Every structure is written in C-alpha cells, then in structure tokens.
Amino acid sequence: MLTMDDIIRDGHPTLRKVADDVQLPPSEEDKQILTSMMEFVQNSQNPEIAAKYNLRPGIGLAAPQINVSKKMIAIHVLGDKDKLYSYALFNPKIISHSVEQAYLSSGEGCLSVDEAIPGFVPRHARITVRAYDIDGKEIQLRLKGMPAIVFQHEIDHVNGIMFYDHINKQDPYFRPENALEIQR
Incomplete structure (x- = not known):
C-alpha cells in the first residue's frame, strides 16, 4: 500500500x-x-483510512510523484451533479481543448507540494483526453469543470510541469478574461 512516504516532494x-x-x-x-x-x-479520501495511515487527501496522482517516470495517472473525483470520474490510465494525452479557460476559486494543491501556493492556475475549460485503461484498451474522455482541471494537473505531472508554473508571477490572482471560475 502506498503512503505519504512514497510520494516524492517538490525539488x-x-x-x-x-x-x-x-x-x-x-x-x-x-x-x-x-x-x-x-x-x-x-x-486518501476515506477519513478512517486516511487518519490511520496519515494520508493527505488527494483526488489525483501521477506516477512521477511516486518516483516512477512513466505516463500513468489515477484520478478519483466528483464532477457536475456528483458524477464520479474514477480513472486509472496509461499514456494520457490531451488531444483537443477549448479556447475558453477555467480556474479553481481556491487555487490548486499537490501531494508533492507541502506548502500552500496562493494564486489562480489557468487551465482549459474543456478538454478531450485519449489514454489507455488498465487492460491497454484505448479510451477517449470529454471533460469539463473540476474533472478537466484535475486531468490537466495530472497530465502536467507526466510532462514535468508543476501547477504553480501556470500561476502569473506578477499577479498570482490574475483572472484570465472570460475564464470560468470553478468552486471547490
């Protein structure tokens, strides 16, 4: 079983x-x-198990975060109308995205980053992802809202990008024009 000790930290x-x-x-x-x-x-989302093993709650994890430099992501998050998006995927890739942007009102966090980093992280409002499931079968997902943000965060990880790389350095709370604010 993976624990917080298996997760490598920023740097x-x-x-x-x-x-x-x-x-x-x-x-x-x-x-x-x-x-x-x-x-x-x-x-990490189960209060009893998280408390017992001292797990920080997470909604996504990428293999590089456990020091495995392979394109693998696991996501377990609720989207609109409490629809569960639970995917364990190989080789995820964004194949199309909207021009419209979105950001989380609360900013983003990361299991590999121990401190809170304030600021808005502009993302695409809608994306289409192509990936392969645990059996190697190709799947395609059209995502918006919170699931789209989480997928972009985790796909960034397999490309060596951290969420705070997207934060505007001069104005961390800069809101891109006409961007969708997603409450979390």
Missing part, C-alpha cells in the same frame, strides 16, 4: 522530467503500480 528531479510512455499492452508490474496509485487516491 526532486523526477518531478521535472518528461515521463516515458508505458509500453502497451501494459506489463503486470505497470498494472500493479497503477492499481496501487488508484488505491492510494481512494484511501
């Missing part, structure tokens, strides 16, 4: 590397890593 070189593609069909080892990533995200 670790793996977080800044572009991760390698996962060979398809995925190996048993890669499937096991991805499964354990999803278990961590789900466990």
Whole structure:
C-alpha cells in the first residue's frame, strides 16, 4: 500500500522530467503500480483510512510523484451533479481543448507540494483526453469543470510541469478574461 512516504516532494528531479510512455499492452508490474496509485487516491479520501495511515487527501496522482517516470495517472473525483470520474490510465494525452479557460476559486494543491501556493492556475475549460485503461484498451474522455482541471494537473505531472508554473508571477490572482471560475 502506498503512503505519504512514497510520494516524492517538490525539488526532486523526477518531478521535472518528461515521463516515458508505458509500453502497451501494459506489463503486470505497470498494472500493479497503477492499481496501487488508484488505491492510494481512494484511501486518501476515506477519513478512517486516511487518519490511520496519515494520508493527505488527494483526488489525483501521477506516477512521477511516486518516483516512477512513466505516463500513468489515477484520478478519483466528483464532477457536475456528483458524477464520479474514477480513472486509472496509461499514456494520457490531451488531444483537443477549448479556447475558453477555467480556474479553481481556491487555487490548486499537490501531494508533492507541502506548502500552500496562493494564486489562480489557468487551465482549459474543456478538454478531450485519449489514454489507455488498465487492460491497454484505448479510451477517449470529454471533460469539463473540476474533472478537466484535475486531468490537466495530472497530465502536467507526466510532462514535468508543476501547477504553480501556470500561476502569473506578477499577479498570482490574475483572472484570465472570460475564464470560468470553478468552486471547490
């Protein structure tokens, strides 16, 4: 079982590397890593398990955050109308996105970043992602709102990008014109 001790912190070189593609069909080892990533995200949202193992709550995790430089992400988040978006994916890639932007009103956080970093993180309001599920089957997802933001955050991780790289350095609370504010 993964714990906070398995998560590398800001400043670790793996977080800044572009991760390698996962060979398809995925190996048993890669499937096991991805499964354990999803278990961590789900466990971190369970108050009893999180308290017992001292887990910080998370809604997404990318393999580079556990020092595995491969394109794997696990996401478990509620979207509009409390629809659950629960995906463990290999080689996720944004294949199209809206011009319209969005940002979380509360800013973003990250399991690899221990301190709060204030500011708005502009993202695309809507995205289409192509990826491969745990069995290596191709899937395509159209996302908006909170799930779109979470997917962009995790896909950034496999590309060596941290959320705070997007924050306007001169004006951290700069709101892009006509951007959608997403309450969290």
